[in-house]
Amino acid sequence: MFRPKSYKAPLAYALGALAFLGLWFLFASRNAPPLALLGGGTMGTTWSLQYWDDEPLNPALETLLVSELARLDRAVFSTYAPDSELSQLNANPALEAVGVSEDLFAVLQLAQEVYEQSGGAFDPSVAPLVRLWGFGPDPERPGLPSKTAIAAARARVGLEVLQLRPREQSVIRWQSLELDLSAIAKGYAVDVLAGLLQAQGIDDYLLEIGGELRVAGRKPDGSTWRLAIEKPQDGAPAAFALLDAEGEAFALASSGDYRNYREIDGKRYSHEIDPHSGWPIDHALRAVSVVAATAAEADAWATALLVLGPEEGLRLARERGLAAYFIIHTDQGFVTQSSPDFKAKFANIVEAP
DSSP, rough: BOOOOOOOOOOEEEBSSGGTTTOBBBOOOOTTOOOOOEEETTTTTTEEEEEOOOSOOTTHHHHHHHHHHHIIIIIIIIISTTHHHHHHHSSOOOOOEOOOOOHHHHHHHEEEEEEEHHTSSSOTTHHHHHHHTOOOOSOOOOOOOOOOHHHHHHOOOOGGGGETTTTTEEEEESSOOOOOOOOOOOOOHHHHHHHHHTTTTTTTTEHHHHTTTEEEOTTTSSOEEEEEEEEEESSSOOEEEEEEOOOEEEEEEEEESSSSSSTTTTTEEEEETTTTTTBBOSEEEEEEEESSSSHHHHHHHHHHHHOOOOHHHHHHHHHHTTTEEEEEEETTTTEEOHHHHHHHHHHHHHEEE
């Protein structure tokens, strides 16, 4: 039996009233000045923003943010639009230098860094394997792939054949390589929009795209943003743990394998593919959340640690000084483990009973 589940709900969100956007928000006193709320659809998911400012609300801000999201999605990172930068790069012949925008180059640089530092666990060139296992917009077959097919797809995966030339801001692929930056592009878009907010003098906000978020400052009444990490289970979203931002500015991204999967002959296969084996991940780690200075970093590292699993993921988080929070499934239910950096930063985390 084959049962696809192609949707992915946000894993990290703020508690409150905008459930349809994947965020729940905790509002303060009714007497507090109102927060401005913006949001909509982008990058195959949703985005939302809460902010406040001493100055009157600028109606042009929403236009600015929506325009920038449309540009990043449609013109730069889309794998659906044939004329996007990424699609054109994928279609370009190997061994040919391709000049790219500052946005695409910056994301490819970070992707390559995380690829190398994670030992290849984060790999944006894994698209051939993703399709082979029946995920993505154009799956190759509904059944279990053969060992021969997996080996053939693996031969087309690996960022070591990608060379970035900062001086020329160009890219060379030494062999054909298909890139899909969906595991980092949403985080990057959050960072770009956060920069626009700060340029407008807005220092108090909670901004989210598809569950990848950045938070800064406080609410109008001085209270802090409270964030929830979702319980990794099927069905309606529920909070697993709550943490208080305490007025700090940081990014939070999460990755999990429990909403996007296939069932073949009664066995469940995750959409997260291990680039080394060519198979979906098969371990007890259900979700991982990473806190970093930028949402792009948090986004990429959350994927890498999920692929690595609970033991290797925690080891690498300790080694790299990553603030990471792991939710692991056991026969007795969920258990958690945190890296030292996460424990130091979020001693206030409260797990739901």
